[in-house]
Amino acid sequence: MLKFVITVFSMVLEYLPWIIYMLCTPRIIHFFQMEGYKTADYTRWLGRNLKTAFGPGIKQLLAVRSDGLDVYFD
Amino acid sequence: MCILINGFVGTKLLLSNPQIEILTVVEMLAVFAVYTIVNFAQIRKDINDRKNAKKKLVYTARVKRLIAWNFVLFILLYASFIAPSLYNYEGVTNLALLNVLTNMNAIMAHVYYSIFIALIPFNVLLANYLAWPTEMGINDRFIKQAKRKLKKKDYKNLIRIGITGSYGKTSTKFILKTILSEKYNVLATPESYNTTMGNVRVIREQLKPEHEVFISEMGARYRRDIAEICDFVRPQYSMITSIGPQHLETFKSIDNIIKTKADIINTMEADGVVFLPKDNEHCKKLYNKETREKYSYSLKSKDADVYAENIVLDENGSNFVAVTSIGKINCSTKLLGEHNIENILGCIAIAVKLELSAEQIEAGVKKIEPVPHRLQILNNNNGTIVIDDAFNSNPVGAKMAIDVLGKFKGRKIVITPGMVELGKEEKNENRKFGKHMASVVDIAILVGQKRSEPIVEGLKQGKFDEMNIFVVQDLKSATAKLAEISRVGDVILFENDLPDSYNE
Incomplete structure (x- = not known):
């Protein structure tokens, strides 16, 4: 039973990065659209809004420590 | 897979x-x-x-x-x-x-x-x-389709009008559409559509053979933007509403802005007709250099082809007499602010050229409705008057908005994050804005700690009571603050609401 549960979870989690990546993309595309699809304007926006643009990735990196889940790491 | x-x-x-x-x-x-x-x-x-x-x-x-x-x-x-x-x-x-x-x-x-x-x-x-090559290919195909459509014999007699300017484009477009609709079947680009693809879309999807006039709003953030739109719209009548320090961040210099706006004239055929405001120094220079058929309009100068007399401005709108080549026209409008009178004068100049009668122009001016978010008075049930000028982000318009606020009775409150995209001039312009605000406003609610610093400096220079300055983090906090301090009879001006992509 445990093996079955793990198998199902593994299958789901295997593709989670795909799902999460695709769900996170519209957030940035929204800003890109607001900047009129212009690369120059978008890069200027990126430079000025590092926190907004890269925050979730950084948050992700820091999440484990802040959640006290170090126990799961070697 | x-x-x-x-x-x-x-x-x-x-x-x-x-x-x-x-x-x-x-x-x-x-x-x-x-x-x-x-x-x-x-x-x-x-x-x-x-x-x-x-x-x-x-x-x-x-x-x-x-x-x-x-x-x-x-x-x-x-x-x-x-x-x-x-x-x-x-x-x-x-x-x-x-x-x-x-x-x-x-x-x-x-x-x-x-x-x-x-x-x-x-x-x-x-x-x-x-995606760039694909997108360019798609855009190019749509532009060519729009070009081909405008060349069809169905649109041979279509009157094409181009409007550009650092500010006032959208308001002028709606004013002109309302006035010209007294005689013609007019299509104008909707809302603030003013990019190449925005214009292309309207031509492809909305322009019909029964339209007699097409008004194209042309916006620019980069040097060749106007020339690009003119290439397929090919306006026969062109108007520059104003030239000023707008989008300096991308244009880099006022010279580039002038050259960009002047493209609307320079790309016209020799028989094109130009309309320019005499009160704007850059436009005046363009007017003096121009060799095509040209018309000027002015609030102040009686040398202009169309000018205003007996201007009366109040909280309900404006009344004035437009002096034109077809005689004096009594104008009464709900629009607030002197700059709107200037815009109306420019539109009257075009209307006269397009042979509208004085009666048609007078009737058209009366029908002009405020453009959403541009000095628009909103109905409020709590006894306060709200002036929504959220789409305004230029120094001239901001100053005008404060002047309009000054015409109202009651305690005056401004909510603003200041102006953006003014490049090196941004701090200075915001400081001047703050100083001007100090002479009219009773309470200032400023959005964004860092952004509002120069406005606070300006307010202090104007000897504004510091107790009446509130700096909040975002618009939500600003409206919460407003709910806390406002009372019946207050007049509240929302001046420039920044897009979501702007953060501290």
């Missing part, structure tokens, strides 16, 4: 691999679960942010293509991470993420997972570069 199938196969193989301890897998799943919770919390926040955004994400065909390119990039990224860890288990090449992760240091796995999310802003940029 190979990666996808391989992932499933790999996971199954992983779990049947006796060499991998079940505990390791459980640990990894736990780590993944944490990431998932963190990510979904973020995604939920993103969705809420997008729902509450002033300008929502529109899933246009271009956006969908961009998402598809991002997905392709993700696959490449995913594969490139997995590729070095390829291994052969029981003769099957396996790309499963879990297989790789269980062979990794857990910290590395954590970094690895985060990298996918962190790289999205770069991937969007890269996706745009990848």
Whole structure:
């Protein structure tokens, strides 16, 4: 039973990065659209809004420590 | 697809691999679960942010293509991470993420997972570069279609009017449409559509043979933007509403702004007709240089072809007499502010040229409705008057808005984050704005700590009572503050509401 549960979870989690990546993309595309699809304007926006643009990735990196889940790491 | 199938196969193989301890897998799943919770919390926040955004994400065909390119990039990224860890288990090449992760240091796995999310802003940029040839091809095809449509004999007699300017374009477009509609069947680009593709879309989708006049609003943020629109619209009548320090960040200098705006005239045929305001020094210079048929309009100068007399401005609108070549026209409008009278005068100049009678012009001016978010008075049930000037972000318009506020009785409150995209001049202009505000306003609610610093300086220079300055973090806090301090009879001006992409 445990093996079955793990198998199902593994299958789901295997593709989670795909799902999460695709769900996170519209957030940035929204800003890109607001900047009129212009690369120059978008890069200027990126430079000025590092926190907004890269925050979730950084948050992700820091999440484990802040959640006290170090126990799961070697 | 190979990666996808391989992932499933790999996971199954992983779990049947006796060499991998079940505990390791459980640990990894736990780590993944944490990431998932963190990510979904973020995604939920993103969705809420997008729902509450002033300008929502529109899933246009271009956006969908961009998402598809991002997905392709993700696959490449995913594969490139997995590729070095390829291994052969029981003769099957396996790309499963879990297989790789269980062979990794857990910290590395954590970094690895985060990298996918962190790289999205770069991937969007890269996706745009990848999509660029396709997008250019599509845009080019649409532009050619619009060009061909305008060349058809159905549109041979179509009167094409181009309007550009640093500010006042949209208001002028709506004013002109209202006045000319007294005689003609007019199509104007809707809302603030003023880009190349915005114009192309209106021509392709909305322009019909029964239209007699097409008014094109032409906006610019870069040097060749106006020339690009003129290339297919080919206006016979051109108007520059104003030239000033707008979008200095992208134009770099006022000279570039003048050259860009002048493109609307320079790209015209020799028989084109030009309309320029005499009160704007840059436009005046263009007027003096121009050799085509030209008309000027002015609030102050009686030398202009169309000018105003007996101007009366109050909280209900404006009354004035427009002096034209067809006689004096009594004008009465709901629009607030002197700059709107100037815009109306320019439109009257065009209307006279297009042979509208004085009666038609007078009737047209009466019908002009305020343009949303441009000095628009909103009905409020709590006894306060709200003036919505949220779409205004230029120094002249901001000053005018404060002047309009000064015409009202009652306590005057301004909510503003100041002006943006003014390049090196931004701080200075915001300081001047603050100083001018001090002479009219009773309470200032400023949005954004850092952004409002020069406004606060200006207010202090204008000897404004510091107790009446409130600096808040965002618009939501500003409206909360307003609810706390406002009372019956107050007049509240919302001056420039920044787009969602602007943060402190």
